[in-house]
Amino acid sequence: MKFVSGFIGYVRQALSKMSGINTAYPRMPRVVSSGDVLLDRRREWALASGQEGFHEAAAGIYEQILEQAPWWAVAWFELGRERERLGDVAGAISAYKSALERDPVGLLAADLKLAALGALPAPPAPPESYVTGLFDQYADSFDKHLVETLEYRGPVLLREALERGSARMARPFQFNAAYDLGCGTGLMGVEIRERCRAIDGVDLSPKMIEAAKATGAYRRLETGDIWRWLTASAAGVASLVVAADVFVYVGDLAPIFAESARVLEPGGLFSFSVQKGEGADFTVGEDMRYAHSADYLRELAGANGLETISLEEASTRRDRGEPVPGLVAVMAKT
Ligand SMILES: C[S@@+](CC[C@H](N)C(=O)[O-])C[C@H]1O[C@@H](n2cnc3c(N)ncnc32)[C@H](O)[C@@H]1O
Structure with missing residues (x-):
C-alpha cells in the first residue's frame, strides 16, 4: 500500500x-x-x-x-x-x-x-517519460534560464551556419517547408521564420509545444517523438530540417538521419547541433546528455545520401559557467 x-x-x-x-x-x-x-x-x-x-x-x-x-x-x-x-x-x-x-x-x-x-x-535513447517530465517542468522558465543563465545560442548558431552553407552552395537562404525537430518553446522557429514559407514543429513535451504555439512562428505543431512524426510525413516535401540542442537527448541517430533524408527534397538542408564526443559513436556524460563523434555524423550522412557542407566546432551553451564543446552541422540532400 x-x-x-x-x-x-x-x-x-x-x-x-x-x-x-x-x-x-x-x-x-x-x-x-x-x-x-x-x-x-x-x-x-x-x-x-x-x-x-x-x-x-x-x-x-x-x-x-x-x-x-x-x-x-x-x-x-x-x-x-x-x-x-x-x-x-x-x-x-x-x-x-x-x-x-x-x-x-x-x-x-x-x-x-x-x-x-x-x-x-549507452542506451539508444532515454525513456520518453524522462524527457517529457523534464521539459514539461522546465517549459515556463526555459527561455529565461537557457538564454540568460546558460547563454544558449543554438538557434543563432544554426541560422548563421545555414546562411554560410547556402552561400557556399550558391542557393538562396530561403526555404519552403521547414521541419523543426524538438522545437521546444519555439526559439528556433522565431530565429528562422523570416527565411521560411512555413515551419512545422514536433516535441515530446506538451508544455513546450504550448509555448511554441504562443510564438506564432509555426504552421503546425504536434506533441510526439521525432522519429515517429517524421515517418508520418511524405517523402521529399521539406526544404529544411533543423534540430537545435535536441540530439543531446537521442543517442542512436541512425533512424532520425534516415527519416530526415527521406523527407528532404533534393538540395534540401539538414542542420543540427550536438555535444561533441570522441571515440565511440555516442556516449552519455555525467550530465546525462549524449555526445556524438564527428566521424559518426559524417558516416551517417554518407549512408543516407547527405553531403556534409559544414561540421564546425561551436558551443551552444555553458554549463556551470564553462562553454560546452559542441558541433554544428549543415548537410545537404544530394
Ligand atoms: C534543449 S531543448 C531545445 C529546444 C529548441 N530546439 C531550442 O533550440 O530552443 C530540447 C527539446 O527536445 C525535445 N526532445 C528531446 N527528445 C525528443 C524526441 N525524441 N522527440 C521529440 N522531442 C524531443 C525536448 O522535449 C525539448 O523540448
Whole structure:
C-alpha cells in the first residue's frame, strides 16, 4: 500500500513545476514525494546537506530513509548522486541500479547515469517519460534560464551556419517547408521564420509545444517523438530540417538521419547541433546528455545520401559557467 501511494505521489509530483535559477542544466524531475510527510522532510534535509557540500551526511540520511522506504526510487537515485560526489563509484552504481529497478516508467533515467559510469552500454535513447517530465517542468522558465543563465545560442548558431552553407552552395537562404525537430518553446522557429514559407514543429513535451504555439512562428505543431512524426510525413516535401540542442537527448541517430533524408527534397538542408564526443559513436556524460563523434555524423550522412557542407566546432551553451564543446552541422540532400 505504501509502495502504491508513494509511487503515485512520485509520478504526480515528478510532473510538477521546476523553480529557481540554476547554472547547470536541469537533469532530473525535481520534486518527488514518498507520500509520507516525515520521509519527505528527511529527504529535504538530505538534499540541503548535499547542496551545502556535506555529502557524507547526506548519504547517511538517504541510507536511513531507505531502510524505511526501500521502494523509493528517487531516494536511491539521490543516494547514488551523493556517493558519486564522495568518489564511491561502486556504491553509486549499486544505488542507481536500485533506482532503475524501482522506476518502471523511467522518469529518473537512471540508465543514463549507469551508462555514464560505464556500468551499462549507452542506451539508444532515454525513456520518453524522462524527457517529457523534464521539459514539461522546465517549459515556463526555459527561455529565461537557457538564454540568460546558460547563454544558449543554438538557434543563432544554426541560422548563421545555414546562411554560410547556402552561400557556399550558391542557393538562396530561403526555404519552403521547414521541419523543426524538438522545437521546444519555439526559439528556433522565431530565429528562422523570416527565411521560411512555413515551419512545422514536433516535441515530446506538451508544455513546450504550448509555448511554441504562443510564438506564432509555426504552421503546425504536434506533441510526439521525432522519429515517429517524421515517418508520418511524405517523402521529399521539406526544404529544411533543423534540430537545435535536441540530439543531446537521442543517442542512436541512425533512424532520425534516415527519416530526415527521406523527407528532404533534393538540395534540401539538414542542420543540427550536438555535444561533441570522441571515440565511440555516442556516449552519455555525467550530465546525462549524449555526445556524438564527428566521424559518426559524417558516416551517417554518407549512408543516407547527405553531403556534409559544414561540421564546425561551436558551443551552444555553458554549463556551470564553462562553454560546452559542441558541433554544428549543415548537410545537404544530394
Ligand atoms: C534543449 S531543448 C531545445 C529546444 C529548441 N530546439 C531550442 O533550440 O530552443 C530540447 C527539446 O527536445 C525535445 N526532445 C528531446 N527528445 C525528443 C524526441 N525524441 N522527440 C521529440 N522531442 C524531443 C525536448 O522535449 C525539448 O523540448
